[in-house]
Amino acid sequence: MTAARPKLAVWKFASCDGCQLTLLNCEDELIPLAGEVEIAYFPEATRGVVDGPYDVSLVEGSITTPDDLERIQRVREVSRHLVTIGACATAGGIQALRNFADVDEFRSVVYAHPEYVATLDRSTPIAAHVPVDLELRGCPVDRHQLLEVLAAELQGRVPRVPTHSVCVECKRRGNVCVTVAHGTPCLGPVTQAGCGALCPTFSRGCYGCFGPQDTPNTASIATRLGALGMREGEVVRVFRTFNAASDAFLRESERHEEAGR
Amino acid sequence: MTHSNKDGGHVLHVGTLARVEGEGAMHIAYRDGQVSDVQLRIYEPPRFYEAFLRGRSYTEPPDITARICGICPVAYQTSSCWAIEDACGVTVTDEIRSLRRLLYCGEWIESHALHVYLLHAPDFLGYDGAVDMAADHPAVVERGLRLKKAGNRLMEVVGGRSVHPVNVRVGGFYRFPTAAELRGLRPDLERALDDAAETVRLVAGFEFPDFEQPYEYLALRAEAGYPIEAGSPVTTSGASFAVREFAARIEEVQVPHSHALHARLDGGERGPYAVGPLARYTLNADRLSPVARQAAREAGLGDTCRNPFRSIVVRAVELVEACREALRIVDAWTGDGPASVPVPPRAGEGYGASEAPRGVLFHRYVLDDTGIIRDAQIVPPTSQNQAGIEADLRSMVGAWSDLDEHALQHRCEHAIRNYDPCISCATHFLDLTVERS
Numbered sequence: 069m070t071a072a073r074p075k076l077a078v079w080k081f082a083s084c085d086g087c088q089l090t091l092l093n094c095e096d097e098l099i100p101l102a103g104e105v106e107i108a109y110f111p112e113a114t115r116g117v118v119d120g121p122y123d124v125s126l127v128e129g130s131i132t133t134p135d136d137l138e139r140i141q142r143v144r145e146v147s148r149h150l151v152t153i154g155a156c157a158t159a160g161g162i163q164a165l166r167n168f169a170d171v172d173e174f175r176s177v178v179y180a181h182p183e184y185v186a187t188l189d190r191s192t193p194i195a196a197h198v199p200v201d202l203e204l205r206g207c208p209v210d211r212h213q214l215l216e217v218l219a220a221e222l223q224g225r226v227p228r229v230p231t232h233s234v235c236v237e238c239k240r241r242g243n244v245c246v247t248v249a250h251g252t253p254c255l256g257p258v259t260q261a262g263c264g265a266l267c268p269t270f271s272r273g274c275y276g277c278f279g280p281q282d283t284p285n286t287a288s289i290a291t292r293l294g295a296l297g298m299r300e301g302e303v304v305r306v307f308r309t310f311n312a313a314s315d316a317f318l319r320e321s322e323r324h325e326e327a328g329r
Numbered sequence: 330m331t332h333s334n335k336d337g338g339h340v341l342h343v344g345t346l347a348r349v350e351g352e353g354a355m356h357i358a359y360r361d362g363q364v365s366d367v368q369l370r371i372y373e374p375p376r377f378y379e380a381f382l383r384g385r386s387y388t389e390p391p392d393i394t395a396r397i398c399g400i401c402p403v404a405y406q407t408s409s410c411w412a413i414e415d416a417c418g419v420t421v422t423d424e425i426r427s428l429r430r431l432l433y434c435g436e437w438i439e440s441h442a443l444h445v446y447l448l449h450a451p452d453f454l455g456y457d458g459a460v461d462m463a464a465d466h467p468a469v470v471e472r473g474l475r476l477k478k479a480g481n482r483l484m485e486v487v488g489g490r491s492v493h494p495v496n497v498r499v500g501g502f503y504r505f506p507t508a509a510e511l512r513g514l515r516p517d518l519e520r521a522l523d524d525a526a527e528t529v530r531l532v533a534g535f536e537f538p539d540f541e542q543p544y545e546y547l548a549l550r551a552e553a554g555y556p557i558e559a560g561s562p563v564t565t566s567g568a569s570f571a572v573r574e575f576a577a578r579i580e581e582v583q584v585p586h587s588h589a590l591h592a593r594l595d596g597g598e599r600g601p602y603a604v605g606p607l608a609r610y611t612l613n614a615d616r617l618s619p620v621a622r623q624a625a626r627e628a629g630l631g632d633t634c635r636n637p638f639r640s641i642v643v644r645a646v647e648l649v650e651a652c653r654e655a656l657r658i659v660d661a662w663t664g665d666g667p668a669s670v671p672v673p674p675r676a677g678e679g680y681g682a683s684e685a686p687r688g689v690l691f692h693r694y695v696l697d698d699t700g701i702i703r704d705a706q707i708v709p710p711t712s713q714n715q716a717g718i719e720a721d722l723r724s725m726v727g728a729w730s731d732l733d734e735h736a737l738q739h740r741c742e743h744a745i746r747n748y749d750p751c752i753s754c755a756t757h758f759l760d761l762t763v764e765r766s
Binding site for chain 1: 348376400402460461474475504
């Protein structure tokens with residue numbers, strides 16, 4: 069019954085489009101999915117717009133402009149379940165690096181007439197503004213996790229999204245630890261699983277794009293980074309990338325910023 | 330919203346352009362066939378990449394600038410690597426260049442298949458989107474998704490994932506794939522090559538409005554082969570210059586209605602210029618492989634193409650080229666040699682360019698002697714195409730003002746999608762309103 073299909077909406081705020089692209093990258097599942105849910109609002113994929121309210125809203129991107137402060141309220145009002153997807157929506161994204169700087173200076177670096185550009189001085193996650201029903205991490209989100217969340221929504225159950233560290237995924241894949249074996253700095257111990265331990269599988273250290281895991285001992289990993297030869301400034305930068313504004317990474321970076329002075 | 334004014338004028342306005350990457354709008358005001366205002370409004374929020382790159386390490390741009398665009402991260406990774414290696418005076422090995430080209434072929438296949446089938450074909454076949462189109466043309470949509478998947482799988486094997494690959498570093502890669510891993514891609518790529526050839530036949534049969542543009546085209550020209558991961562800029566006016574000169578030749582100017590800077594070539598003295606598939610093809614048709622040249626000829630393309638509505642045909646030809654090129658590299662791959670070369674930092678300025686699916690992408694970095702970035706400049710393809718898009722809309726509305734508003738508005742949206750604009754990229758960078766006054 070077409071009329072009974074739940075309505076899906078996909079919204080975009082400040083972002084790279086990579087997380088909503090991840091939905092289109094479900095090549096084998098996209099058409100069957102469109103049979104199970106009504107793709108009611110998804111501008112990147114269709115001109116067609118079905119009016120809300122929507123059963124599930126996927127929200128990509130962070131809040132960075134005065135207009136978007138209001139728009140997210142309207143998105144919340146028309147959404148039964150609101151799921152944020154990706155590091156921008158869950159932690160402010162790479163653009164939250166402005167939170168540590170003078171945004172007027174940033175604006176004048178990029179734009180000759182900064183007065184044409186309306187922007188807030190901070191990039192903030194969606195949950196800082198409206199209640200969020202579920203946050204899906206990653207820069208970008210993982211395709212399988214995204215499908216699991218949509219399947220769980222359709223089945224009315226809680227999605228299985230682990231909050232343990234990337235280390236667990238390395239063990240499952242049988243990866244040799246890049247830090248222990250090669251002295252490669254790695255944020256795997258403090259970073260949430262979900263990517264399948266991609267970076268260590270490619271012989272590089274995890275750079276934390278899924279954000280902090282649920283019990284991150286960032287101080288311990290920072291000590292190890294120092295022992296591997298990183299200077300304080302480098303440790304600050306390691307914690308200040310795509311999830312720079314998430315609590316655990318923010319606090320750790322501030323600690324080393326102080327120490328580096 | 331599109332409306333007519335009491336005085337006989339008209340406004341075409343599309344507040345959220347669909348089937349483009351990022352957030353933009355169109356605003357066009359016209360009366361009696363005379364266009365008074367055309368604005369491609371880019372309200373995608375600015376993210377200030379060039380500002381926060383200052384103070385970061387020279388090793389970070391491949392990961393950081395990839396996040397400018399989820400659809401073409403490899404373009405950002407590649408242009409940034411070239412630029413930093415240039416600043417540090419380092420040259421990479423032939424194997425590393427080959428693998429960059431292979432990863433880039435994956436991005437062309439993924440991005441072009443997305444645009445041809447999911448974003449642009451619905452304009453020609455009369456659907457809101459690919460999901461609706463799939464109900465009537467299931468085999469067409471299945472083919473598009475299969476092609477896209479082949480590109481994505483190639484990127485996953487070489488880069489780890491298709492959105493923001495993890496395996497790219499300044500100086501090369503973290504790990505070379507083995508010959509066996511790449512050979513495993515062969516069956517999918519062979520199927521993709523057949524699908525790409527079928528794509529050319531499909532899109533060649535679409536109806537194209539008569540519309541030609543006079544703009545100067547700019548594309549890279551490589552020492553050998555069709556330009557993908559590298560080359561030097563050449564233009565249809567006969568200009569050619571080194572990548573190192575781009576900052577002196579291309580000027581970015583800010584306009585009030587857009588968060589994307591407009592780009593001008595040589596002070597704008599020869600009018601707007603355009604980058605992307607039409608420019609690449611027109612300046613490099615002689616460099617296509619025989620199979621892609623044959624496909625182009627069968628599709629009725631000459632050695633130049635000046636109708637932006639036919640860009641979909643050129644993209645399809647480029648799909649053939651990318652699939653064939655990927656197969657060639659996969660077949661020759663041994664996996665031998667170091668995956669990266671050392672890149673010791675030094676003070677200096679470096680420049681890089683590559684052909685993103687939407688056109689040339691330039692990067693420039695200034696480093697200090699410890700490798701800290703002191704200045705960064707990124708000139709994305711959609712910024713360079715903005716003035717051309719607006720000029721296209723202006724001439725189209727003038728020529729087609731007898732169409733009813735809805736038809737004209739749709740035609741204008743279609744015209745914007747001819748360029749496969751990537752607004753996320755161009756913000757440092759789209760709103761579509763048409764006003765009849």
